[in-house]
Every structure is written in structure tokens, then in C-alpha cells.
Amino acid sequence: MKKIKVGLGTCGISAGGMKVYEELEKEIGEKNLKVDLCETGCMGMCYKEVLVEVIDEDGTSSLYGEVTSDKIKGIINNHIMKNQPVEEWIVKNEKPKEDDTFFAKQKRIVLRNCGVINPSSIDEYINAGGYKALELVLKESDPVKLINTIKESGLRGRGGGGFLTGMKWQFAHGAKSDKKYVICNADEGDPGAFMDRSVLESDPHSVLEGMIICGFAIGSDEAYIYVRAEYPRAVYRLKNAIKQSHEKGFLGKNILGSRFSFKIKIKEGAGAFVCGEETALIASIEGKRGTPRIRPPFPANKGLFGKPTNINNVETFANVPWIIMNGAEAFASLGTPNSKGTKVFALAGKIARGGLVEVPMGITINEIVHEIGGGIKGNKKFKAVQMGGPSGGCIPSSMGALEIDYQQINKTGAIMGSGGLVVVDETTCMVDMAKFFLRFTQNESCGKCTFCRIGTKRMLEILERITDGRGEKDDIDLLLDLADTIKNNTLCGLGQTAPNPVLTTIKYFREEYEAHIFNKKCPAHSCSALVNYKIDAEKCIGCTLCVRNCPVNAITGEKKKPHSINQEICIKCGKCFDICKLNAVIKD
Amino acid sequence: MTGEKQKEKDIGKRDFIDFNAALWKYNGEKGAMIPLLQLAQDTYGYIPEFAIDSISEIVGIPSAEIYGVITFYSQFRLKPFGKYLIRICEGTACHVNGAKSILRAIEDELGITIDETTDDGMFTFLSVACLGCCSLSPVMMINEDTYGRLTPAKARDIIRNYKKNIKEVTA
Numbered sequence A: 001m002k003k004i005k006v007g008l009g010t011c012g013i014s015a016g017g018m019k020v021y022e023e024l025e026k027e028i029g030e031k032n033l034k035v036d037l038c039e040t041g042c043m044g045m046c047y048k049e050v051l052v053e054v055i056d057e058d059g060t061s062s063l064y065g066e067v068t069s070d071k072i073k074g075i076i077n078n079h080i081m082k083n084q085p086v087e088e089w090i091v092k093n094e095k096p097k098e099d100d101t102f103f104a105k106q107k108r109i110v111l112r113n114c115g116v117i118n119p120s121s122i123d124e125y126i127n128a129g130g131y132k133a134l135e136l137v138l139k140e141s142d143p144v145k146l147i148n149t150i151k152e153s154g155l156r157g158r159g160g161g162g163f164l165t166g167m168k169w170q171f172a173h174g175a176k177s178d179k180k181y182v183i184c185n186a187d188e189g190d191p192g193a194f195m196d197r198s199v200l201e202s203d204p205h206s207v208l209e210g211m212i213i214c215g216f217a218i219g220s221d222e223a224y225i226y227v228r229a230e231y232p233r234a235v236y237r238l239k240n241a242i243k244q245s246h247e248k249g250f251l252g253k254n255i256l257g258s259r260f261s262f263k264i265k266i267k268e269g270a271g272a273f274v275c276g277e278e279t280a281l282i283a284s285i286e287g288k289r290g291t292p293r294i295r296p297p298f299p300a301n302k303g304l305f306g307k308p309t310n311i312n313n314v315e316t317f318a319n320v321p322w323i324i325m326n327g328a329e330a331f332a333s334l335g336t337p338n339s340k341g342t343k344v345f346a347l348a349g350k351i352a353r354g355g356l357v358e359v360p361m362g363i364t365i366n367e368i369v370h371e372i373g374g375g376i377k378g379n380k381k382f383k384a385v386q387m388g389g390p391s392g393g394c395i396p397s398s399m400g401a402l403e404i405d406y407q408q409i410n411k412t413g414a415i416m417g418s419g420g421l422v423v424v425d426e427t428t429c430m431v432d433m434a435k436f437f438l439r440f441t442q443n444e445s446c447g448k449c450t451f452c453r454i455g456t457k458r459m460l461e462i463l464e465r466i467t468d469g470r471g472e473k474d475d476i477d478l479l480l481d482l483a484d485t486i487k488n489n490t491l492c493g494l495g496q497t498a499p500n501p502v503l504t505t506i507k508y509f510r511e512e513y514e515a516h517i518f519n520k521k522c523p524a525h526s527c528s529a530l531v532n533y534k535i536d537a538e539k540c541i542g543c544t545l546c547v548r549n550c551p552v553n554a555i556t557g558e559k560k561k562p563h564s565i566n567q568e569i570c571i572k573c574g575k576c577f578d579i580c581k582l583n584a585v586i587k588d
Numbered sequence B: 001m002t003g004e005k006q007k008e009k010d011i012g013k014r015d016f017i018d019f020n021a022a023l024w025k026y027n028g029e030k031g032a033m034i035p036l037l038q039l040a041q042d043t044y045g046y047i048p049e050f051a052i053d054s055i056s057e058i059v060g061i062p063s064a065e066i067y068g069v070i071t072f073y074s075q076f077r078l079k080p081f082g083k084y085l086i087r088i089c090e091g092t093a094c095h096v097n098g099a100k101s102i103l104r105a106i107e108d109e110l111g112i113t114i115d116e117t118t119d120d121g122m123f124t125f126l127s128v129a130c131l132g133c134c135s136l137s138p139v140m141m142i143n144e145d146t147y148g149r150l151t152p153a154k155a156r157d158i159i160r161n162y163k164k165n166i167k168e169v170t171a
């Protein structure tokens, strides 16, 4: 029997995946076909959504991209009914294809089951080798050996900090207490990243299995997953997975006949970036305002409800079962001396092929952007990548040969972060980019530390005046000074890293700041206060749309004749630019 | 009694029993405050004053402290939303792909800005960070429907369509 899989991660659903699924269901029903239709998670190729994979009786796979209603009929009539795959719509099969470079350099450990299995089916997870690692761990029943395996693998926390996971487990293991907790951090606060969400939606059991193993390692019997409430689908699939796992005896009392018992609860976050920070997250689970506290004591000694707690990120946990099954050496053989294994990135921005990618550590930025990502959209010039979100920084294209590992990235002033990788081109203003992130952190500052609360506000004001064309000659120095003070006088990672986007853009794109301040020009033509809007007389057909929409009547011209903008009156709101259907309004 | 208060009372009557029944189930559990607030919001669409009082009574935490928790988290709201909730993504990918111009177009089309509700109670406009479909950026959601690869003109058309539908329904 042929099998049809529809990618129903958030990206797939947003692109219309549900409708595709329903239409396939209808076609199959009406034609009375013998086909196994099922859903799966994110396949990674978000830029080709909606994705539909057809697996023939002999196991041959054909992946159809950008599937719409018309294509559904074609696929059913030709591929399913006549065994004639529609080659021109297929983005991946055994024949060479243009999109092969998207996969060529990827190595899937965390994403091993994403887009492959049905996330709602524990049987498919088990058939793919799931819960074998847990069985093995319980059979050996040696937490110290287990912790050593994780240590030897070199796995570092994927939540941003990059702390050695095995070490962390050892601390929690060593803490003496009648009660210990495991927490999975699924708060995913970076505003341009969706790795954790995709893993939770596409392969929830791998995270649960990692958590259960961690519980056994440190001697805990209870865990929480802290998920953003904005991720309803992830929450839904997790709840379902926990229930299934209980039914099969992987969770609950005396797991698989051992003396080890473990339960997992879900806590939905309520929308505060700072709650991704571990001590704030713990406060939030306890039902309080999510404000961080001073460490030490570290959660490993005094965490949730005052008990020793081990907290790891979603991706960190998802790596664990693979390491147990494949051995620490297999994991450590990937990557660079100080960064082992792979990293999942949410590749987005001005990139031709955006999506979810998993690459071995040590891959270069150029390889990710040009080979996997297929280069920049619309033939523009590659300018920089932003890594690490609001805590990270911008790395210029001139450093594209840089190998991605924790040390190399830190040296640039950016951070590895949790995996947001946003590519920008020549039309993106770097001052504006810094302002964007600073506005975010300013908004999300919990207000506890003065330098974070007020310092970021002052920095934001300076950035605002620079992009508004009111920058003053000392502004760059002032920014650097404030950045330094904030970094050194704040309590948690939010404040300590908040200046990074500003610092890196000043470091690598200082001339852009200077152009704004001294020449009152935005080289990227992005800051509206610093551009002059003009009308291209060749393109303008005199439709008067802009005239009617200009809020200050700055545009004049006769119907059917080219118009012009009076620069004296123009307030540079950009409305004419947005509204012109012929692109006749240009920025200068 | 003002119209607002009356409305609150009417909704209150309908769901009060359900909400209270659920409230009691939580009694005693550690760290229950946020789930209780989420419950109140799920029941009423926002967190009405009387719900804060009920929660306060049950968990034994002063209303003022609960209020502090509510205002800390962006998920909670103290006022009801419009019928259509427009969430524009201002995540990084959407930002670099021109979310600002989409935002401007919608503001202009509805005559409200972020965090406001239209006078007729039809539209509430919110800004969120990353809807998880960056490859379709810029993106917005209206209730459960996602609209991707937006241009200012496309966004305007979408809003106008909603307005048209509202008119047709009321006519």
C-alpha cells in the first residue's frame, strides 16, 4: 500500500497544510483508494510548504513541494492511480534535484524523526528505535556511568549558554535531597526562532525520553516542561505524548519493571522573554512574577520549590537518546574540539531557502547561507547573519568562512544562542537592526536591575534619534559606554547580553552609524526619516493613488501624467512607497 | 450600573459556575496561580475583576499581588478582545522582510494602533514575536488563520474583506 504523508508542523499548517490534508482525504475517499494517509511534523523545507511525501510500495519516496489544490488531483490521478510520479513537482527523490544542496551538508540527530514519523503515534516512535535508550539505561541501572557517557559525548546545553550537560547532571546527581526536579526549558524566547517548537511538534517523545533518562541520572521522580502558551500545538502534542508514554509504562510508577518512577507535568508560560532564564522560569512555575535571582545557589542545589533541579533545553534533551544508542564517541566525532555534535538552526530572513536545518558543528557560515540556504533572495548582496537573537549579534559576510562553534562565535561578539539564524542583505540597516533588538529587550526587561531597566531605555532613545536623523556626534561613544555599564551591572543574562546587538553592529558596521549621524543618510535606504521619496517619471502613470493617500498633500500632478513629491512638505511616512502598485516611488 | 459592569455580570452568570467548579479543583496545589489565571482567561476571554477576587480567596494571596502577576505576563489581559484578533508578527525575520510597512497599512486601514480595539469591538490589533513560519514572512494571523508573504496592499485587501463580511452579516 502506498503511503502519503503531509507535513503539518506550524509552517505547514500556516501555508495551508490542513486544507491539503482534507482534500487528499476527500479524493482518497471518493475514489475509494487504498492509501495510508497520515500526518507528520516539520520536514525542514519550510520554503517549499505545503510538503507532501508519497512512499511507494517498494519504499521509494517522492517529496512534492508547494502542493496546492490543483496539484493534489494531479498527484492522485498520476502517481497514486497510475504509478506515474509527477516529476516536475517533486523536490526530492532518488534523482538529482536542484534542492539537494539543502540536505547535502545536514546531519540529523535532533531532527532524526521530524517529518518522518507521525508525532501523535508512540508506536511509530518506538518502531524508529524510540525508548530503546531508556530500556538500556534502566537495564544497566548505573547513573554514574550514564552521566559519564553524557560527559564524554561533549554535549553542551543548546539553550544558549552552552554549559556541559554531563557536568550539570553530575551536580544535580551529587546534591543530597529527598526530592529533585527535572525541568525542560521550552520557553523559546528568541523572536526569530522556532527550533524547539518544531521538535516538540514533530517528535515530542524524543524530548520526553531524554527527560526521563535525565531523571534517572540525577535521582529525580518529577519533571516539568515549561512551554510557551503561544505554542498550542506543541502543548497539545506533548499532552498526548505523555499520556501514551504512561500507557506504555515509560512514565509512571516502576518504569519497565524497575524501581524508578517518574512523572512529567506541563506548565504553560504566559509570555515573558525573561522567563527563559532559568531562575525566572523557576519562579514562574512557582506561580510568581518571573524575575531572575542571584546565582549561586544554582538550581542544581536550590531550584524549584527550593529543591535540587536540573534544567535543560528541548534540543539538549532530544540529543540524549541518540547519544545513548550510538555512543558518546559517535557524537563526539562530529564537530570541533570544543563543540561536539550538531546544532539545529532556524534559517530565516532574506534567504532563498528558509527552514529548519541541522548541521554538524564546525560548518562555516558561508556553507549555511550559500549552499544550504541557496543564497540571498532576489539577487541582493549578502550582508550579515544575526545569531543568538536579542542576546546575540551580527556577524558580517566578510567573516563567512568562520566555523560555527561556541568559541569562534563568542569571539565575534555574537553568541551561538538557541539557534535563530537570520540572514540580512544590503537593504537591511544595521542601526535599525540593533534598535529592533534593543526595543525587544527593553520591553522584556523585568525591571529588577536599574541598569537593565533604565540603561536599555537610554540606549534605545539614542538609537531612535540616530535613525531619525537627530544623531549627535558623541552618540557612538555614549552607546559604548552605556553598553559597558549595563553588561557589568546586571544580574541575569538578559541585561548582560542586551547590548550585544549594538556592540557587534558598531564593531562591524560603524560606518553605517556614522553615515546616519554625520551625513544624515541611511546607506541601506531603510530608515524612513533619512530617505527622500521621489517619483520615477518613467514608471508613474498618474493614477493619483498616492495623491489621494498622502496625509499631508505633498504629492501633486495631473491625472495620467507623472506626479512629483514636494520635499518641503513630505513627512517621509512612506505611505506612497508602500501603496504604489508600479514601484514608481523610489527611495533616495 | 454601567454597561461594562452589566456585561461583566451577564458573562459572569453564564460561566461563573463552571469557573468556580474548576477553581476548587485546584485547591492546595503548589504554583497554581498562573494556571488559574489562564483558566479565568479561557473562560471569560479576559480576566475580570471578580475572577481576581475569587482566585485571591481560594489561594490566599492578596488581589494586589495577583494583579502584579497579571501585568507581568503579556498573555494576560484585563479587557476583552474584539471579535477578530489580528496578530502581526514583528519577529526578526518578519522585521527584516518589511513587517513595519504591513503594520502601518493595517493601522491606517483600521484607524487603531497596536494594543487597541476598534470602537465597534470588531478588531483588536496586537504585535507578537515570531509565529513560527518565518519562511512565509511577513506574516499575520487573524484569529486562527495565518496570512503569509504579505505586502501592504495585500494586507489592506485582507482587512477590507473582513470588514465587508461584517457588514454583510449585520445587514
Ligand SMILES: Cc1cc2nc3c(=O)[nH]c(=O)nc-3n(C[C@H](O)[C@H](O)[C@H](O)COP(=O)(O)O)c2cc1C
Pocket (backbone or CB within 6 Å): A156, A157, A158, A159, A160, A161, A162, A163, A165, A185, A186, A187, A188, A189, A190, A273, A274, A275, A276, A277, A278, A279, A311, A312, A313, A314, A316, A418, A492, A493, A494
Ligand atoms: C534572558 C534569557 C533568556 C533565555 N531564554 C531561554 C530560552 O528561551 N530557552 C532556553 O532553553 N534557554 C534559555 N535561556 C538559558 C537558560 O537560562 C538556561 O541556561 C538553559 O535553559 C539551560 O539549558 P541547557 O543547558 O540545556 O542549554 C535564557 C537565558 C536568559 C538569560
Ligand code: FES
Pocket (backbone or CB within 6 Å): A191, A192, A193, B089, B090, B091, B092, B093, B094, B095, B129, B130, B131, B132, B133, B134, B135, B137, B138, B139
Ligand atoms: S519572525 Fe515572523 S514568523 Fe518568525
